[in-house]
Amino acid sequence: MSTAPNRTVRVELADRAYDIHVGPGLLANAGAHLKPLLRRARVAIITDSHVAPLHLATLQKSLDAKSIRHNSLTLPAGEATKCFAELEHVSGWLLDQGIERGDLVIALGGGVIGDLTGFAASILRRGVDFAQIPTTLLSQVDSSVGGKTGINTPQGKNLVGAFYQPRLVLADTDVLDTLPQRDFLAGYAEVVKYGLINDRDFFDWLEANLDALKSGDQAARIYAIEKSCRSKAAIVAADERESNVRALLNLGHTFGHALEAATGFSNRFVHGEGVAVGMALAFNLSAKIGLCPTQDALRVTRHLERAGLPSTLADVPGPLPEADGLINLMAQDKKVVDGKLTFILARGIGEAFITRDVAMADLRALLSDRKAA
Numbered sequence: 425m426s427t428a429p430n431r432t433v434r435v436e437l438a439d440r441a442y443d444i445h446v447g448p449g450l451l452a453n454a455g456a457h458l459k460p461l462l463r464r465a466r467v468a469i470i471t472d473s474h475v476a477p478l479h480l481a482t483l484q485k486s487l488d489a490k491s492i493r494h495n496s497l498t499l500p501a502g503e504a505t506k507c508f509a510e511l512e513h514v515s516g517w518l519l520d521q522g523i524e525r526g527d528l529v530i531a532l533g534g535g536v537i538g539d540l541t542g543f544a545a546s547i548l549r550r551g552v553d554f555a556q557i558p559t560t561l562l563s564q565v566d567s568s569v570g571g572k573t574g575i576n577t578p579q580g581k582n583l584v585g586a587f588y589q590p591r592l593v594l595a596d597t598d599v600l601d602t603l604p605q606r607d608f609l610a611g612y613a614e615v616v617k618y619g620l621i622n623d624r625d626f627f628d629w630l631e632a633n634l635d636a637l638k639s640g641d642q643a644a645r646i647y648a649i650e651k652s653c654r655s656k657a658a659i660v661a662a663d664e665r666e667s668n669v670r671a672l673l674n675l676g677h678t679f680g681h682a683l684e685a686a687t688g689f690s691n692r693f694v695h696g697e698g699v700a701v702g703m704a705l706a707f708n709l710s711a712k713i714g715l716c717p718t719q720d721a722l723r724v725t726r727h728l729e730r731a732g733l734p735s736t737l738a739d740v741p742g743p744l745p746e747a748d749g750l751i752n753l754m755a756q757d758k759k760v761v762d763g764k765l766t767f768i769l770a771r772g773i774g775e776a777f778i779t780r781d782v783a784m785a786d787l788r789a790l791l792s793d794r795k796a797a
Contacts, residue, residue, distance in 0.1 A: 429447065429646075430445055430446060430447030430448070430450065430646075430699075431445070431446045431447055431650040432444065432445055432446070432451075433446065433650060433653040433654050433657050434656045434657070435569065435570070435589070435660060435661060436627055436657070436661040437589060437660070437661060437664060440589045442589060442590060442592055442593070443592060443593070443596065444568075444569060444593040444595060444653050444657070445457065445592075445593065445594050446564070446595045446597065446646055446649050446650045446653065447595075447596070447597055447646055447757060447781070448596065448597050448642060449596065449598060449599045450557075450594040450595065450596035450598075451482050451483055451486065451594065451596040451598070451599060452482055452485070452486055453486060453708060454483055454486045454487070454534060454557060454594055455486035455487045455488075455489050455490035455492055456486070456489075456490060457594060458487075458490075458492070458555060458592065459490045459492060459527065459640075461528055461553065461555070461591050461592060461627070462492065462527075462528055462651065463526035463527065464489055464526070464527070465490075465492045465493060466492065466493040466494065466516075466527065467487065467492055467493075467527070467529070467530055468493050468494070468495055468496070468497070468518055468521050468523050468528075468529050468530070468784055469483065469484075469495070469496040469497070469529075469530045469532055470496070470499065470514060470529065470530070470531055470532065470533070470537055470540070470541040470544075471496060471497070471498050471499070471531075471532040471533050471537060471639070472498060472499045472500065472501040472502075472505065472533045472536070472537050473499070473500055473501045473536075474501040474533075474627060475496045475501070475532060475533045475534070475537070475559050475745075476496070476532075477511075478559075478599075478602050479532060479559060479602075480496060480498075480532065482789075483530070483532055483557065484496070484609055491517075491644065495521050495735055497514065497517050499513070499514070499537070499540075501536075502536065502690075502691065502696070503536055503576065503684075503689040503690065503691075503695070504689060504690070505536050505537075505540060506536050506539055506574075506575045506576045506582075506689075507575055507576060507577075508575060508584075509575075510575075510623075511540060511543060511544055511575055513543065513770055514540060514544040515544050515547065515548055516723060518544065518548055518552075519548070523548065523549075524549065524552070525549050525550075525551065525552055526552075526553075527552055527553065528552070528553045528554065528555060528591065529541060529544070529545045529548075529552060529553070530554065530555050530557060531554060531555070531556050531557065531558075531568075531590075532557045532559065533557075533558070533559055533560075533563070534558065534559055534560035534562065534563045534567075535558075535560065535562055535563045535566070535567035535568075535609075537697065538556050538563050538567050538568050538573075538618055538676040539567060539572070539573050539574055539575070539582070539585070540573075540575060541554060541573075541708070542554055542556070542571070542572050542573030542588055543573035543575060543584075543585050543586060543588070544591065545573075545588065546573055546586040546588035546774060547586070548609060551588070553591050553592055554591065554700065555590055555591050555592045555593070555594070555595045555716065556568035556569075556590045556592070556593045556594070557593075557596070558593065558594075558595055558607075559596075559599045559603075560600075560603060560606070560607055561600055561603065561608050561611025561612060561614075561615070561649070561697050562607075562610055562611030562613075562614050563610070563611070564595040564597075564600075564649050564653075565611060565614050565615055565648075565649055565652035565653060566611075566614040566617075566652075566656070566673075566790070567659070568593050568595070569593060569653055569656050569657065570589075570656055570657075570660040570664075570670075570673075570758045571587050571588050571589035571590070571660070571664065572585065572587060573585050573586055573587075573588050574586065576689055579733070579756050580685050580753070580756035580757070581615070581681040581684055581685060581689065582681075582683060583756065587665050588682070588686050595596050595649055595653070597642060597645050597646055597649065600640075601640060601759040602646060605638075605732075606694070607696075608638070609638075609696065609731060609732050609733055610694050610695065610696025610697055610700075610733075611696055612637065612638075612696070612733070613696040613697070613699045613700040613728070613733055614652070614696060614699060615630065615637075615648050615649075615652050616630060616703070616727065616728070616731075617673070617676065617699065617703060618651065618652045618655040618656070618774070619774065620675060620703060620707075620770065620773055620774065620776060621655070621672050621673070621675055621768075621774070621776040622655070622672070622774055622775070622776065623651075623655065623774055624717065624772075624773050624774030624775075626651055626655075626774075627727075627773050628775060630648070631727055633648075634727070634730065634731055635726075635770065638731070638732075656673060659672065659673060659755050668778075669778075671766060671768065671778050672768055672776050672778065673771075674768055675702075675703055675706060675768040675776050676698075676700070676701075676702030676703035676704075676706055676768070677698075677699060677702060677757075677768075678701040678702065678754055678757050678765065678767060678768070679698070679701065679702030679706065679754070680695065680697075680698030680699040680700075680701060680702035681698065681702075681706045681742070681753075681754075681756075681757060682750050682753035682754040682756075682757075683698045683701060683702070683737075683740060683750075684698045685753045686740075686744050686745055686749070686750065686753055687740065687742065687744075687755070690730075692741055692742060693740055693741065696733075697720055697734050697740075700728050700733040700735060701722060701734050701735060701737065701740065703727055703728070704721075704722075704724060704725045704736065705725055705737075705790065705791075706722045706767070706768060706769055706770065707720065707721040707725070707770055708725075708790060709767070709769060709782070709786065709787065709790050710723050710769040710770045710771070712786060712789075712790055713782070713783075713786050715769055715770070715771055716769070716770050716771055716772055716775075717772060718751075720770070720772045720773045723773065724773065737791070745749075747787075747788045747791035747792045748788070750791050751784070751787065751788065751791070761780065764780045765780065765782065765787075766778060766779075767779050767780070767782050769782075
């Protein structure tokens with residue numbers, strides 16, 4: 425276990441403000457962080473079959489040390505768990521445990537567990553408190569922060585959900601050592617996103633420190649996670665419910681969510697991989713229509729490739745719909761307004777912007793070209 429210092433990021437949302445703690449050893453001390461939030465010394469834990477054998481006992485021990493009673497529910501791992509059936513399962517279990525409005529539910533896991541647990545907490549008794557203990561890089565820098573919760577439907581990703589903020593986020597960097605490399609890289613795509621949105625200097629830093637991040641350098645990982653969380657926290661504080669600038673956080677996601685739907689929300693192609701391809705497509709589209717220097721688009725693609733991430737539709741395993749089929753899937757995006765797709769494009773690295781002014785012919789040509797690559 426590292427002795428690197430922990431960092432704290434504040435999400436400023438008036439009476440719903442909360443802290444994100446980043447660093448090693450947080451899981452083993454979770455009880456101490458959580459106890460001040462509790463009306464009574466009991467919690468309910470939602471986790472999954474991958475995370476429970478690795479980390480549940482550590483969390484339970486930390487709760488026992490603070491005399492906090494706890495019960496846990498372990499769900500199947502994987503994106504398919506974000507569904508109505510498991511939402512009903514979780515909600516019923518929490519009611520069976522006698523969870524009240526003043527109680528706390530803990531999401532111990534990646535984005536799937538965080539999104540599902542947060543949504544269940546938002547609707548249970550019209551709202552009970554919850555805390556996020558994210559165990560993947562992706563969830564530490566993205567899904568655990570900002571209060572987006574929800575489930576998937578056959579029509580698309582996260583189309584049923586709520587904005588519901590956690591009381592606390594504990595991002596323990598030690599748990600990243602148990603992540604498979606593929607999952608770490610999927611999370612790294614979201615880290616890259618923050619540099620591409622509005623922080624070219626951070627993207628420069630990522631280019632210089634990629635090898636350190638991949639090899640497990642704690643100081644580098646803490647910096648990257650803290651920096652990502654600060655970027656997201658600032659945007660969320662300015663636009664909690666995604667009426668304007670928060671949409672920038674969806675760079676790559678309109679493309680990526682469509683690819684996830686096309687691959688059945690399965691392990692064939694996971695969320696972070698979809699974001700990686702989506703970001704490359706967004707920069708390629710920006711360059712194609714003359715908004716972004718071609719050199720910047722190439723630089724983005726090359727960095728993703730060097731990281732070991734997919735960057736073109738040709739990198740998606742198995743068959744995909746033709747261009748029009750992908751566009752139809754993109755049309756299910758939550759940001760569609762009056763039937764028009766919302767795109768996050770870029771004038772360069774660190775210069776993302778929101779637009780609905782994209783010609784379908786240009787989009788179709790891009791998707792056709794990338795499909796053939």
